[in-house]
Amino acid sequence: MKTLKAIGPGTFGIALVLASLLIGPAPCPGGVKPGGTLRIAMYADATSLDPGGANDIPSQKAYNLLFDTLLAFDRGMQLTGHVATAWKASPDSKTWTFTIRPGITFHDGTALTAEDVAFSFQRILNAPEAASQKKSAIAMIESIEARGNEVIFRLKYSFAPFPGTTAQIQVVPKNLAKEVGNKSFASRPVGSGPFRFVEWIKDDHITLDRYDQYWLKRPHLDRVVLRPIPEGTVRAMSLMAGEVDIVDQVSSETLPRLRGVAGVELLTTAGLNYYWLGFRQYGPPYNNLKFRQMVYHAVDMDGAIKTIFPHGNAVRAYSAVPPLVWPNDEKFLKEHAFRQDTAKAKTLFEALIAEGVMKRDTKVLVSMANDPERIKLGEILVTNLKEIGVNAELKVTETGSYIDTAIKGTEPYIYSLFSVPRYLDPDAIFSWLFLSGPNGSTHGAKILGLTQLDPKINDAIEKARVISDEAERSRLYTALQRDVLIEKLYHIPAYHRTIVLGKRSVVQDLYPAPNDLFWLVTSFSNVWIDR
Amino acid sequence: MSNRPSADRREWTFRRLRRYRQVLIGAPLVALLILAALAAPLLVAHEPNTLNPRAKAQPPSLTHVLGTDEFGRDLWSRLLYGARITLLVALASVALSVVGGTLLGTVAAYAGRGVETAIMRTMDGMLCFPPILLGIFVVTFLGPSIVNLILVIGGLYVPRFTRVVHSSSLAVRELEYVESARALGASSLRIILWAILPNITAPILVQASLAAGHAILMESGLSFLGLGPPPPAPSWGRMVEQSGRFMQLSVLPLFWPSVTISVTVLSFNLLGDGLRDILDPRLRN
Numbered sequence: 110m111k112t113l114k115a116i117g118p119g120t121f122g123i124a125l126v127l128a129s130l131l132i133g134p135a136p137c138p139g140g141v142k143p144g145g146t147l148r149i150a151m152y153a154d155a156t157s158l159d160p161g162g163a164n165d166i167p168s169q170k171a172y173n174l175l176f177d178t179l180l181a182f183d184r185g186m187q188l189t190g191h192v193a194t195a196w197k198a199s200p201d202s203k204t205w206t207f208t209i210r211p212g213i214t215f216h217d218g219t220a221l222t223a224e225d226v227a228f229s230f231q232r233i234l235n236a237p238e239a240a241s242q243k244k245s246a247i248a249m250i251e252s253i254e255a256r257g258n259e260v261i262f263r264l265k266y267s268f269a270p271f272p273g274t275t276a277q278i279q280v281v282p283k284n285l286a287k288e289v290g291n292k293s294f295a296s297r298p299v300g301s302g303p304f305r306f307v308e309w310i311k312d313d314h315i316t317l318d319r320y321d322q323y324w325l326k327r328p329h330l331d332r333v334v335l336r337p338i339p340e341g342t343v344r345a346m347s348l349m350a351g352e353v354d355i356v357d358q359v360s361s362e363t364l365p366r367l368r369g370v371a372g373v374e375l376l377t378t379a380g381l382n383y384y385w386l387g388f389r390q391y392g393p394p395y396n397n398l399k400f401r402q403m404v405y406h407a408v409d410m411d412g413a414i415k416t417i418f419p420h421g422n423a424v425r426a427y428s429a430v431p432p433l434v435w436p437n438d439e440k441f442l443k444e445h446a447f448r449q450d451t452a453k454a455k456t457l458f459e460a461l462i463a464e465g466v467m468k469r470d471t472k473v474l475v476s477m478a479n480d481p482e483r484i485k486l487g488e489i490l491v492t493n494l495k496e497i498g499v500n501a502e503l504k505v506t507e508t509g510s511y512i513d514t515a516i517k518g519t520e521p522y523i524y525s526l527f528s529v530p531r532y533l534d535p536d537a538i539f540s541w542l543f544l545s546g547p548n549g550s551t552h553g554a555k556i557l558g559l560t561q562l563d564p565k566i567n568d569a570i571e572k573a574r575v576i577s578d579e580a581e582r583s584r585l586y587t588a589l590q591r592d593v594l595i596e597k598l599y600h601i602p603a604y605h606r607t608i609v610l611g612k613r614s615v616v617q618d619l620y621p622a623p624n625d626l627f628w629l630v631t632s633f634s635n636v637w638i639d640r
Numbered sequence: 641m642s643n644r645p646s647a648d649r650r651e652w653t654f655r656r657l658r659r660y661r662q663v664l665i666g667a668p669l670v671a672l673l674i675l676a677a678l679a680a681p682l683l684v685a686h687e688p689n690t691l692n693p694r695a696k697a698q699p700p701s702l703t704h705v706l707g708t709d710e711f712g713r714d715l716w717s718r719l720l721y722g723a724r725i726t727l728l729v730a731l732a733s734v735a736l737s738v739v740g741g742t743l744l745g746t747v748a749a750y751a752g753r754g755v756e757t758a759i760m761r762t763m764d765g766m767l768c769f770p771p772i773l774l775g776i777f778v779v780t781f782l783g784p785s786i787v788n789l790i791l792v793i794g795g796l797y798v799p800r801f802t803r804v805v806h807s808s809s810l811a812v813r814e815l816e817y818v819e820s821a822r823a824l825g826a827s828s829l830r831i832i833l834w835a836i837l838p839n840i841t842a843p844i845l846v847q848a849s850l851a852a853g854h855a856i857l858m859e860s861g862l863s864f865l866g867l868g869p870p871p872p873a874p875s876w877g878r879m880v881e882q883s884g885r886f887m888q889l890s891v892l893p894l895f896w897p898s899v900t901i902s903v904t905v906l907s908f909n910l911l912g913d914g915l916r917d918i919l920d921p922r923l924r925n
Contacts, residue, residue: 362885412693416711419696479866481885488871489711492689495872503870504783 145638146332147616149627150344150353154312154337159295160279161233164243166625170357171315171335173626175216176279176300179207179226179260180272184633186381186433186533186623188272191632192221192280192301193260202267202577207260207275213324215282216305223255228283230262232291246531247274267575269582273532303328303630312337328630329637348373348611354638355616357625359609361482364420367611376610377422378621379432383538384423384483384527386490386601390558392521394467401598403457404490404523405447407497412449413489414604417482422609426602429542429590433623434533436583438590445595446602454497473501474522478511483525486603490523515556525603526556529624535586536574542600543593544570557599565592615639663918666849666910673904677723686714688721688874697890709879709893710886718874719900725868725875726904729789730855734848736794741801742844746832748802749809760806763799771796771854772861779867786869793858797851804847808840815839842919846912853908860901876901 155171157163163172181191190196193207213221230253233243249268254261264271280301286294298306303325304317315335319328336353338344341360348356349370359367359375367373386408394400414425427442461467473494477487487503494501504522506514515524530537542553543566550560559566569589573582593599610621619636622628629636676683685703692712700707706715748759766774775792782788812818813836821835862868863877871878876897883893 409691409693412691415693416691416696419710484871485711489691492691492711492872495689503872505866505870 140639141329141617141635141637142639143329143637144331145640146334147330147355147629147636147638148334148336148353150336150338150347150356152337152341152344152358153339155309155315155335157295158298158306158309158315159291160281160298160300161229161236161243161291162295164277167337170626172279172298172300173302174304174317174333174629175298175302175306176281177213177221177302178277178279179275181276181631182533182622182624183631184620188276188533189632192226193275196272198269198271198577202269202271202575203264205262205264205271207262209258209260210324211258213301214322215285215301216299216320217282217285219282219284221280221282221301223258223260225283226260226280227253227255228286229280230278232281232286233278243277246277249274267577269574269577270532270534270536273534273537276533277531304330304333307332323630325632326630326635329635330629333629345611348613351613354613355619355627356611357627359422359611361418361420361422364422364609368420372614374612374614376612376619376621378608378623379424380606380608380625381431381433381533381623382527382529382606383426383429383431384525384603384606385426385429386486386523386525386603387557388523388599389515389521389556390599391519394461394471394473395521395523396558397461397466398598399457399461399464400466401601402447403454403461403497403499404494405598405601406450406454406457407493407499408490408601409449409493410601410603413486416489417485418604422607423604424607426605428602429538429594429600430535430586431530431538431605434530434535434538435579436535436587436590438587441591442594442602445591449493451497458497458499469498470500473499474504475501476504476506476511476522476524478508478525479505480508486525512556516552519558521558524556526553527606528553535582536570539570539586539589540574543589559599660914660918662910662914664914666907666912666914669903669907670849670911673723673907674727676720677727680717680720680724684714684717684720686717688713688717689872690714697886697893699890699892706896707890707892709883715879715893715896718879719876719896722874722876722879722897723900723904725786725873726856726859729786729793729859730852730908732790733792733794733855734797734852736790737797737801737851738844738848740794740798741803742805742837744798744802745805746809746836748806749813750828750832750836756806759802763802766796766799767803771858775858775862776865776867779862784862784867784870789859789862789868793855796858797855800851801844801847804843805840808843809836812836812839842915846916846919849908849912849915853905853912856901856905856908 151167151170153167155163155168156165157168158172158175160172160176177192179191179193180188180196183189192210192213194210195208196205198205207226209221209223209226215221230247230250233247234250236244249264249266251263251265262271281294282299285299301324303320303323305320307316307318309315313336317333319331321327338347341358341363344356345359345363345367347353348367364375367375388395388401390396411425414423417423427446428439430436462469475487475491477483484505491501491503528538528541541551542557543559544551545554545559545561545563545567566589569585573585576582594602608621608623608625612619615638617637617639618634620628620634628634690713692708695704695708695712697710698704698708704714704716706719709715709718744759748756774796778792779788782792818831818835821831859868860877860880863875864881868875868877879897880894883897887894
C-alpha cells in the first residue's frame, strides 16, 4: 500500500507496482536524488539557538541540526560514539575520559578540538542559574580537563549514567564563542553539525544550509527551512496542501483526516514520556493509602485513554519508565495495576468515612493544567469519583502557574504532570520524580509532597546512581518502582504519548525520533526528497 | 394595553397582531425553554454526566436522539441540563442587576447632586470597558463557578439599568402627580416606591429581557473560554468549545449547542423588542 500511495493511486500506480514485481526489488541507493529544500512545520518556534541556553524541545529541534554532541543516539536510542570515538570510566565511575574524533571542522573552518569540548561544558557550568537550563543536568561535574585529544571529566560523586548526560551538551567553537560573547553567538550560531545557520526571522522561519564538509556524511538536502505553526489543524492543512514537507506533533483531531490523504504518510514511534495522576502528600485525605486505592479503583483509565486518544496516539502507562528506557518491569506492573472496581471503591470510601479520614462531603480537588488532553482526563476522573459518591471538583489552571504553585505550594490535591527523561537512564526518571534529600527535594518530589527524607526511596536512588553494575542497578530501580507505584500508590500511571510525524511521501529516509527531535542526517539516515 | 376606541375593528386587530408578533414568537419560546429546563429530569433517558466509552461520538439514534459526545455522554440530556445552568445564570444575574440598577438609579435621581455625579460617573466608567473583558478579568480572579458567574454578569449589567432607571426617574420626578404627592407630605421613600417605580417598570422590563439575552451570550462566552462552571458540568459554551475541536470529524455535536444558544438569545431579544414596541407610548402610532 505504501508503494502505491507514494506513486499515486490509479491504474498507473498498479501497473508500476506490477512492473517492479516483474523486474525485482527496486534499486535503493542509486535512486537517491540529492538537492532541494526541506520545509518543516514545528508546533512552536525556538526560543534560542544557543545550545548552552535553551533546553526546550523546539529550540533543541532547531539547534540539533547545527551542532554535534560527544555521544549520540542510534535508531533504538542506544548511545553511540559521535564526536567522541571512545569513552571509559574509572572503576569508581568518578572520572570519565572521552577520546575526541580527529578531522571534524566547524562551519567557520576551524578544527574541533578537546579544548572546544571542555569549553562547551564549562560555559554551561559557569553560567548563572537563570541563563542555562542545562546547568542542573551536569551539576555533578567537579572539573573538566582537555589533554591532547582527550577530555577528562572529574565528578563530585560516582555517577554511572554520566555518558547519557553528554548527549545533550552540544560542542561549540571555543575561540569564536569567547570572542563574540554568548548573545552574539546565539544570533549567529556556528557548530559542526550537518547544516549551517543562514537566518532566523523570529516567529516566521529558520533557514539552514547544507554543510558540505560534514564529517559523518555529506547531507543530501541543500536547505532546511523550519517554520513555527502552533495550531495543529493549520499544520495538518499545510501538509495536505503541500506547503510543508514535514509536520511534527500531529494532533489527535487531525490524525484521521491525514490518514486518508494521498501523498501524505504518518510515522509513529513510542514517545519518551510518562504522564501520570499524582497525589500531593501535603494533607488528608490525599496522604492516606486507602484514599489513593479508592481513587485508583474508581477511575476507568482504559476508557479514559480510549476517549482522550480515539485514534491511538497514546498507550496506557503502567510504569514510570517510558518505552526504550530500562528496566522494563511492565509485565509485573501491569498485572498488579488496579482495575476499575466501583464496588471496591465504594467500600473504601465508606471505610475512609468510618475512620474519620474524610467526611462524606469532603471536597476532593482534581487540579489540571490547561492542556485539553489532561483536562479530559480530569473530567473523567471527577465523573468517576462522583459516581461512587465522592464530592470531587475539577480545577483548571494556566500551565505556567500550575507548575509554579505545585512546586512552591503545600496545598494537597490530585494533579497530573508528565516527564521526559533528560538522558536515557532510569536515574533521570527516578531522581526527578522521587528524590528528597537533606539539601532539598527535586521538583518532581516537591510536587508530590515528598519533602521529608524517605530513607527507603532515597537510599535506592542514591545507591543506584553510583554503582556501575547494570544488573544490580536494574534490581534496585525495579524494587523502588514497585514500592512507589504498587505499594504506596504515589502515582497512578496514565499514558505514554506516541510521537506522530506527518510527512509528504516524497520525503525519503526519515525516521521518527522518540525524543521528538528531527533526525535528518544521522549515522543511520540521510533524508532526501524524491521530486 | 391600548384601549383606544377604534373605528375599524379589522384594522385594529391587524395592527395589534403586528405589534405583538415578536412577543408572540419570543414569549412562548422563552416559556418553553424554562419549562424544558425545569422538567429536564423527566425528559431525558440518560444522566448528563454518565460516561460511556463504548458509545463515543455517535450520530443521532433512538437511544441518543441527538447523538453522543466524545465521552459517550448523551447530547440531548447535556443540552437540557445545560439549559438549567444557562437560564439560572442569566435570570439570576439579570435579577441582581435589576435590583442593583434600580436602587442606584433612583438614589442617583433623587439624592443630591454630589451623590448623583458620583454614581453616574462611576457607571459611565464601567460602561467604558467591554463587558466580556471585565468578565474575563473578574472571573479569573474569583475562580470559575456558577455563583461567581451570576455575581460577575449581574454586576456588569448594573450600569445599564442604573442609566435607564435614572433617566426615567428624572422624567417622572417632574410630573404633576409626584409633585402633588410631595405637596401632600409623602416621604422620599414613599414617593420612590409608590409614585416613581410603578411608572418606570416598562423600560426596566424591556431592558431586563434584552439583558437576559446578553447574559446568556456572556455565560456561553465565558464557558467557551473555560471560565464557566467547571467540567463535567454541562454548559453550552463548553460544549461548543469541546466539539469545535472535532468539527472536521463530526459537525452535529457542535451544531446542537450553537443553534440552542442562538435560538435562546434570539427569543429573549424578540421578547424584549416586542415588549418595547408595546410598552413605549412613543412607538404606539
